[in-house]
Amino acid sequence: xxxxxxxxxxxxxxxxxxxxxxxxxxxxxxxxxxxxxxxxxxxxxxxxxxxxxxxxxxxxxxxxxxxxxxxxxxxxxxxxxxxxxxxxxxxxxxxxxxxxxxxxxxxxxxxxxxxxxxxxxxxxxxxxxxxxxxxxxxxxxxxxxxxxxxxxxxxxxxxxxxxxxxxxxxxxxxxxxxxxxxxxxxxxxxxxxxxxxxxxxxxxxxxxxxxxxxxxxxxxxxxxxxxxxxxxxxxxxxxxxxxxxxxxxxxxxxxxxxxxxxxxxxxxxxxxxxxxxxxxxxxxxxxxxxxxxxxxxxxxxxxxxxxxxxxxxxxxxxxxxxxxxxxxxxxxxxxxxxxxxxxxxxxxxxxxxxxxxxxxxxxxxxxxxxxxxxxxxxxxxxxxxxxxxxxxxxxxxxxxxxxxxxxxxxxxxxxxxxxxxxxxxxxxxxxxxxxxxxxxxxxxxxxxxxxxxxxxxxxxxxxxxxxxxxxxxxxxxxxxxxxxxxxxxxxxxxxxxxxxxxxxxxxxxxxxxxxxxxxxxxxxxxxxxxxxxxxxxxxxxxxxxxxxxxxxxxxxxxxxxxxxxxxx
Amino acid sequence: xxxxxxxxxxxxxxxxxxxxxxxxxxxxxxxxxxxxxxxxxxxxxxxxxxxxxxxxxxxxxxxxxxxxxxxxxxx
Numbered sequence: 001x002x003x004x005x006x007x008x009x010x011x012x013x014x015x016x017x018x019x020x021x022x023x024x025x026x027x028x029x030x031x032x033x034x035x036x037x038x039x040x041x042x043x044x045x046x047x048x049x050x051x052x053x054x055x056x057x058x059x060x061x062x063x064x065x066x067x068x069x070x071x072x073x074x075x076x077x078x079x080x081x082x083x084x085x086x087x088x089x090x091x092x093x094x095x096x097x098x099x100x101x102x103x104x105x106x107x108x109x110x111x112x113x114x115x116x117x118x119x120x121x122x123x124x125x126x127x128x129x130x131x132x133x134x135x136x137x138x139x140x141x142x143x144x145x146x147x148x149x150x151x152x153x154x155x156x157x158x159x160x161x162x163x164x165x166x167x168x169x170x171x172x173x174x175x176x177x178x179x180x181x182x183x184x185x186x187x188x189x190x191x192x193x194x195x196x197x198x199x200x201x202x203x204x205x206x207x208x209x210x211x212x213x214x215x216x217x218x219x220x221x222x223x224x225x226x227x228x229x230x231x232x233x234x235x236x237x238x239x240x241x242x243x244x245x246x247x248x249x250x251x252x253x254x255x256x257x258x259x260x261x262x263x264x265x266x267x268x269x270x271x272x273x274x275x276x277x278x279x280x281x282x283x284x285x286x287x288x289x290x291x292x293x294x295x296x297x298x299x300x301x302x303x304x305x306x307x308x309x310x311x312x313x314x315x316x317x318x319x320x321x322x323x324x325x326x327x328x329x330x331x332x333x334x335x336x337x338x339x340x341x342x343x344x345x346x347x348x349x350x351x352x353x354x355x356x357x358x359x360x361x362x363x364x365x366x367x368x369x370x371x372x373x374x375x376x377x378x379x380x381x382x383x384x385x386x387x388x389x390x391x392x393x394x395x396x397x398x399x400x401x402x403x404x405x406x407x408x409x410x411x412x413x414x415x416x417x418x419x420x421x422x423x424x425x426x427x428x429x430x431x432x433x434x435x436x437x438x439x440x441x442x443x444x445x446x447x448x449x450x451x452x453x454x455x456x457x458x459x460x461x462x463x464x465x466x467x468x469x470x471x472x473x474x475x476x477x478x479x480x481x482x483x484x485x486x487x488x489x490x491x492x493x494x495x496x497x498x499x500x501x502x503x504x505x506x507x508x509x510x511x512x513x514x515x516x517x518x519x520x521x522x523x524x525x526x527x528x529x530x531x532x533x534x535x536x537x538x539x540x541x542x543x544x545x546x547x548x549x550x551x552x553x554x555x556x557x558x559x560x561x562x563x564x565x566x567x568x
Numbered sequence: 569x570x571x572x573x574x575x576x577x578x579x580x581x582x583x584x585x586x587x588x589x590x591x592x593x594x595x596x597x598x599x600x601x602x603x604x605x606x607x608x609x610x611x612x613x614x615x616x617x618x619x620x621x622x623x624x625x626x627x628x629x630x631x632x633x634x635x636x637x638x639x640x641x642x643x
Contacts, residue, residue: 343595
């Protein structure tokens with residue numbers, strides 16, 4: 001599938017690059033120290049942080065992956081939004097942001113240092129730094145292979161060019177430049193993909209046309225008729241829905257552990273909220289972001305559903321490319337772009353796709369340079385240097401981070417499995433983290449030893465569970481079962497959810513146990529501002545009701561509930 | 569340094585809108601029959617982008633105007 005681009009398409013692409021680099025160039029003048037570079041001076045309004053918060057997460061894995069899941073699992077994929085993201089975003093805004101923004105912490109690992117101890121911070125900082133480099137490497141590699149496959153562009157040129165552009169605008173303007181570009185990229189992604197959905201819907205005859213075709217998809221897989229177009233109806237048993245998960249595993253694994261673990265503890269997104277100009281704006285950031293987030297399934301999941309509906313319906317002259325004996329779901333978005341977009345709009349769609357890769361990559365790089373500089377370099381390598389020195393280190397870390405990402409991209413190209421293995425290891429590290437934060441923020445008795453050994457136990461539990469279980473149809477190896485093939489799950493997703501549940505539970509139990517057995521070394525004044533019961537509530541009397549996080553948060557939850565009911 | 573992010577966004581989308589709409593006017597209608605169900609999506613979507621870009625620009629200019637009127641109260 002090779003697409004031919006016209007001059008107009010290249011024009012759009014060039015205009016985009018000019019603006020992206022231009023923003024970095026203009027913002028550069030405002031960077032006078034580390035606070036500007038890593039924290040954007042803590043001066044941004046809530047709506048900008050909110051769109052940056054979304055944009056950093058709207059990487060390619062999200063756009064292409066969600067469309068692929070939309071085709072594979074149907075509307076159940078929306079659980080990532082309506083069950084997972086929205087409640088977690090409201091929770092982080094209402095309950096956790098006061099500790100992140102209100103404490104002296106400049107990063108999530110630094111919060112762990114203030115609340116617990118050095119080893120817990122070190123563990124988290126190193127794991128997180130590796131993970132960001134890996135993810136941006138994966139982004140880069142995925143972008144390059146995609147552009148190579150659909151446009152025939154040179155792979156090396158794509159990897160280096162995408163790296164250099166992101167490098168330049170972050171190097172110049174730091175976090176503010178990254179966030180401004182994320183806002184721009186956010187709008188570009190919305191306007192670039194929306195016509196795809198509109199044309200697809202028009203072709204199949206609206207939502208009704210989608211569901212009637214999806215009934216055929218479901219029938220072919222031996223599932224109940226509405227399995228692709230209902231979110232909850234068929235979750236009574238794992239065998240009757242395409243995701244292969246029952247409601248409990250879904251609610252606990254995805255809705256609770258994985259979503260809260262990501263949205264509440266991942267510095268990549270938290271960093272955007274921490275760049276806000278005041279506490280109120282920081283707390284409103286995730287809540288404002290929750291609203292567009294709720295509508296995203298239309299933009300990122302529906303194209304996948306449309307693609308599979310038309311592929312099976314056979315009446316729209318659209319077919320998905322295949323890979324081996326199954327369909328190549330990762331090609332949903334490019335295939336739809338090629339099918340529906342004439343030259344002109346095609347350039348816009350392609351620019352949007354590239355923008356999503358770049359915003360995901362930039363999110364990782366800015367989180368990396370901050371954690372590296374504050375939590376690794378300043379903590380372990382050189383403690384009392386000047387601000388200018390740390391600014392230079394941050395800029396050097398930006399170059400090094402991108403360099404390491406490029407190396408990761410090439411290692412992914414060379415070794416088939418290395419990316420999977422590493423991603424798995426970090427999934428193990430991340431899964432239990434939410435238990436640590438939950439206990440740390442809401443139970444003042446939690447000790448540093450408790451947190452550290454709880455995290456280790458959670459990581460071990462995740463690894464053991466993964467080693468004992470496997471998804472249907474897979475052999476022992478990277479997909480699991482490397483200890484023994486004891487527990488079979490209907491899908492990889494079901495296995496992931498249960499791995500997360502085990503990791504969280506093990507971390508929770510061990511943290512509580514070890515905390516009770518060890519002495520709390522932190523005094524109450526030290527814990528003020530870090531633990532719920534020892535922190536004064538933010539004053540809200542003089543804040544207008546529509547700006548209060550709790551009220552806004554309840555509103556968002558109600559809307560998410562309505563969506564769950566409509567598409568039950 | 570006071571870059572209003574709505575300014576570059578407004579500018580970029582206005583440029584995109586104009587490019588697409590003009591291209592839509594001069595391009596061969598055959599490409600729309602082939603791809604986009606016969607709809608001239610370049611023209612239509614170009615106008616949408618232009619409207620969005622212009623709105624962003626208007627908001628940015630209004631904010632700048634308001635700032636210029638009021639004496640700065642912080643920093």
